[in-house]
Amino acid sequence: MAFATGGLRPVRRSGCLNTLKCASSESSRRDFLKFAVPAVVAGWPLAFGRAEDDVPSTSLYDLTSTMGGEKVELSKYRGKVVLVVNVATYCVLTPQYEELTALYDKHGSRGLEILAYPCNQFGNQEPGDYDDVCKFARDQYGAKFSIFDKVL
Template sequence: MMSVYDFKANDIMGQEVDLADYKGKVLMIVNTASECGLTPQFEGLEELYQEYKDQGFEILGFPCNQFANQDSGTNEEIREFCQLNYGVTFKMFEKIKVNGSDAHPLFKYL
């Protein structure tokens, strides 16, 4: 039986991350966009992460440009934007597709 821990993804710096490294933790896996009306939710996500990270809580952010082209920047631009504007310290991954035939395998599973 598969689980999220069977997948790998590249972080926003391009390094492969084995999601098995997160076994035993509570995960919030979220697709994000840095150019939409909901972008300020990064602040709330970061607050949640700061409050619960010491209790085994992790947020895995996956930028996606599939919804009205609301994350059109490069991975580096997205990383800088999230850090500078919202102080994001939770794990961010490379921009991916989250639906359709080209969706990342993790999101196909989810």
Template structure:
């Protein structure tokens, strides 16, 4: 299966097939609103504003698995992003990225780009995956690396 066989759920409960993003470059991140890395929302939004018209789609997936840093509802997470960082890219319903309840999408992303170390598990909020226009997961960027470090690679894929 490719990335286009998966779907995501909006905070309102609507299922969106990722095939709707076919032929776009995707930047997919697990996010949290009460994390030291939360300012990365602003950087993700900046990249989306700069490259959205050239085919970049940013998809945010709030997750409460790391330090309880996304304690509210999916709707509260999406609202926080919009109010505090002007986020206009899709922020989906809260998910798990590790463990038995992990999202099938994130299991697929981790399988395609396992990262360093013994486990492919997501280590923290703001792990980012870049997917090319053909649906291939190109790179996994760990949380402490900012979205800005992906700029050159994003430009090469657009």
């Protein structure tokens, strides 16, 4: 079944849930996003209910994390613009380190904080430990933003 917007159709890959794939080469990422983002946003309340009814009132600033084995209170980022991002050394999106570094270099002095969380749960794309991840990000991409301990 093809969708009218962007020529998208549901497909099944490797036993995963249905995903959307462009039906023709003319369909662009922008066409996909025009369809997918509103669909997700519109469906969120139906799928998950209202957040205030289901989740205790907790903000990012109430949480703690670890960086190099040391506890970090995320309240230290209060009053700043915070971007939390999942990273992995062997992910197809690994070049995002370059973009994150440029973003941090440009806006870090004006209050932007990037909190990178390495994760190994998606196809073992982050096998290294904290020191390996930091060395890679800093040596290969010049990353100066905060890199936390691996999540999984």
